[in-house]
Amino acid sequence: MPKIDPSLYLQNQNTARTPSPELGKDEFLQILMVQLANQDPTNPMDDREFISQMATFSSLEQMMNMTNSIDTLVQSQLVSPVIKYSHMIGNEVTYQAYDEETGEKLDIESSKVVAVSQQDGWAILELENGDKVYADAIIEVRDPSIDTDEEPDSEGSE
Template identity: 65%
Template sequence: MNTIDPSLYLTNQKTTREPNPTLDKDGFLKILMTQIQNQDPTEPMDSQAMIEQMTSLTSLEQMMNMSSSIEKLVQSQLISPVIQYSHMIGKEVTYQAYDQVTGESLGEKTSAVIAVSQNEGWAILELKNGEKIYADAALKVSTTGSEEDVTEE
């Protein structure tokens, strides 16, 4: 019969405890249960104080969840180039056109934006003349009666 060397087993065990800087509901309940188990029977814990602590913890947890949800929503709005450039639909853009075969400059063209899509995280403006350009290739954006310069991002 083979014996197991206990020194090998003990060396693989985690010997240090890493503290958690946040207190979640499970941690709070563990503390509460420990308080209840170790309370003095002649002076029991104040039930009103216990309820107030639980209410405070629940409110804090709900606020943290809401904050996390809002942060995720904001991040998703900032990431989507379709949403970021959707305001350009219906406006005219002026851009530098190039021959797709030779790469030769064809001068500036202007066309209305009919849709916005994305490709590998880049916003693509789909134009009324059938062409597609990257949003940062627009030199000018025009609406009826006004023009505004567009700076590259």
């Protein structure tokens, strides 16, 4: 004969209630149902009051849904490598080039970033010269609109 696990007895179940500082839609609906069940039958709740409470409940539910949607949007933007590295489009980057077949190091090259994509969660910079480079392989980033090749004018104006 099988034995009954004593931990399953009702007397052994946790009956302590853990209060929550937040009032959610489930709690709001419970309060409304208790209020309806315990109202004075000789003086029932006014229709307008009931409609007002239901409208409040609906607004609360919509705000919670909107908050969840915004949180999801923010999280997806924080995680996306494309968005994280999109500011590099138009900048010139310097990187160590490799031979794709042998894996041998080639010269250090520079090219302008024309697009950013992702593969397996990694940001890949697509360059003007046709190369594709992982973002973490970049050695230097320069703004091409700032000319760094010119030496400052050493002549003083007198």
